[in-house]
Amino acid sequence: MNVRAQALLWVAQRYSAMVLALCVIVHLITMIYAVRNGLSAAEILGRTRGNTAWAGFYALFVAAVAIHAPIGLRNIISETLGWRGRSLDIAVLVIGLLLVLWGLRAVWAVFG
Amino acid sequence: MSTLSVKVWRGTESGHYQEFEVPRLESQTVLDVVTYIQRSLDPTLSYRFACRVGMCGSCAMTVNGKARWTCRTHVSKVAENDCIEIAPLHNLPVVKDLVTDMQPFFDKWAQAQGRFQGNKTRKDDFERVQPESRERTLVDAGIECIGCGVCYSSCDVVAWNPDYLGPAALNRAWTLVNDVRDTGNKTRLAAVAGDAGCHACHTHMSCTERCPKQLSPTAGIAGLKRAVLTAALKGEL
Amino acid sequence: MKNDFRARSHPAYWAFIVHRVSGLLLSLFLPLHFWALGQALQGEAGLESFLRWTDRPLLKFAETAVVVLLAMHMAGGVRLLMLEFMAWRDWQKSLLAVAAGVSLAAGLAFLLNIV
Numbered sequence: 371m372n373v374r375a376q377a378l379l380w381v382a383q384r385y386s387a388m389v390l391a392l393c394v395i396v397h398l399i400t401m402i403y404a405v406r407n408g409l410s411a412a413e414i415l416g417r418t419r420g421n422t423a424w425a426g427f428y429a430l431f432v433a434a435v436a437i438h439a440p441i442g443l444r445n446i447i448s449e450t451l452g453w454r455g456r457s458l459d460i461a462v463l464v465i466g467l468l469l470v471l472w473g474l475r476a477v478w479a480v481f482g
Numbered sequence: 483m484s485t486l487s488v489k490v491w492r493g494t495e496s497g498h499y500q501e502f503e504v505p506r507l508e509s510q511t512v513l514d515v516v517t518y519i520q521r522s523l524d525p526t527l528s529y530r531f532a533c534r535v536g537m538c539g540s541c542a543m544t545v546n547g548k549a550r551w552t553c554r555t556h557v558s559k560v561a562e563n564d565c566i567e568i569a570p571l572h573n574l575p576v577v578k579d580l581v582t583d584m585q586p587f588f589d590k591w592a593q594a595q596g597r598f599q600g601n602k603t604r605k606d607d608f609e610r611v612q613p614e615s616r617e618r619t620l621v622d623a624g625i626e627c628i629g630c631g632v633c634y635s636s637c638d639v640v641a642w643n644p645d646y647l648g649p650a651a652l653n654r655a656w657t658l659v660n661d662v663r664d665t666g667n668k669t670r671l672a673a674v675a676g677d678a679g680c681h682a683c684h685t686h687m688s689c690t691e692r693c694p695k696q697l698s699p700t701a702g703i704a705g706l707k708r709a710v711l712t713a714a715l716k717g718e719l
Numbered sequence: 720m721k722n723d724f725r726a727r728s729h730p731a732y733w734a735f736i737v738h739r740v741s742g743l744l745l746s747l748f749l750p751l752h753f754w755a756l757g758q759a760l761q762g763e764a765g766l767e768s769f770l771r772w773t774d775r776p777l778l779k780f781a782e783t784a785v786v787v788l789l790a791m792h793m794a795g796g797v798r799l800l801m802l803e804f805m806a807w808r809d810w811q812k813s814l815l816a817v818a819a820g821v822s823l824a825a826g827l828a829f830l831l832n833i834v
């Protein structure tokens with residue numbers, strides 16, 4: 371990976387972090403609100419089923435975290451295990467893709 | 483007269499601490515202690531110093547686990563129960579005892595293109611740089627580096643990522659990025675970007691915490707991150 | 720030779736440890752979270768039976784811990800964004816206190832709501 375791509379990874383992680391900061395604030399408030407009478411599937415799904423605004427929000431949340439987390443893991447792995455180079459870049463790319471798929475499946479589960 | 487119990491690193495990368503008893507004096511510096519040991523107790527002890535007044539940057543060592551300039555560090559400030567432990571700077575190869583090989587440190591200054599590049603000749607007039615200008619203020623904030631290696635030795639990213647240029651070299655590059663006379667910034671920004679450059683910094687701020695000149699390489703490195711971002715968006719990286 | 724805890728004992732380094740550990744744990748938690756929500760693919764009953772399974776003190780404690788980790792990573796991350804993207808000098812240490820306060824408040828609010 372060339373220097374430009376490495377710099378862009380940093381940019382992607384910081385920009386996704388800005389999106390995530392907003393998403394997490396909304397998520398924290400929703401959670402604290404949602405658990406006040408105990409969690410129930412009916413209440414959660416009543417909020418999310420067929421609601422495109424929530425689905426859009428969670429899809430954005432999933433996309434941002436799937437960019438953000440693998441880049442962070444790449445740093446942790448290279449600094450603590452000394453694993454670097456193309457093989458690591460491919461591994462974290464795969465992690466990112468799996469996170470997107472797995473996350474969108476969860477969004478679909480509470481929307482559909 | 484009270485005495486100070488001093489543990490001094492002997493050997494190279496492998497070695498051991500040797501204990502000495504040194505007379506405790508008023509206003510004594512850690513460098514005074516090392517000098518006393520070498521002159522009065524064990525002439526085979528190796529260490530490095532030159533100016534003794536905090537200008538040359540050659541006497542930095544690890545004192546009680548923290549990198550410090552020993553000539554300006556008073557024993558009273560660092561001694562714990564009249565004991566001090568003195569080791570060579572971390573993150574650099576040990577030549578012998580308290581002497582490290584500074585070559586990797588300075589090689590990285592060169593890699594970060596820490597050399598001024600201008601395009602004027604002696605026939606040109608002086609460049610006029612306003613002392614209050616934004617660029618000059620940013621240069622002032624980082625220019626007093628004495629190259630002692632304390633920041634490099636304190637930085638964990640240097641230890642975890644051997645290619646990382648380190649705080650001092652990046653701080654130097656940042657002062658040149660803000661030097662309006664410099665013409666080498668396009669290649670310099672490419673040299674300081676990426677996994678071995680400014681983007682490897684995790685804002686531990688150990689460099690800022692330990693810098694004896696109270697500089698903040700962390701702030702300069704953050705500035706480089708922004709400068710590289712701007713260059714990348716313009717397609718100049 | 721390498722640094723030990725003595726070289727690392729200052730607030731910005733502790734903030735780094737918190738950010739790294741919380742980031743790693745959240746990354747590991749994420750697939751579990753997505754799996755749990757995926758239970759709704761089997762309809763409301765699927766999700767409901769999973770939620771009832773989580774109604775035990777140990778898991779409520781773990782949930783609160785995850786909420787605190789998330790709040791810490793978010794607040795510490797906003798601090799980092801401010802340090803990296805804004806000109807700064809003297810107010811960085813108060814940012815740390817703000818980040819710690821936000822995380823604590825989020826954790827408490829969650830805890831008080833589930834008990």
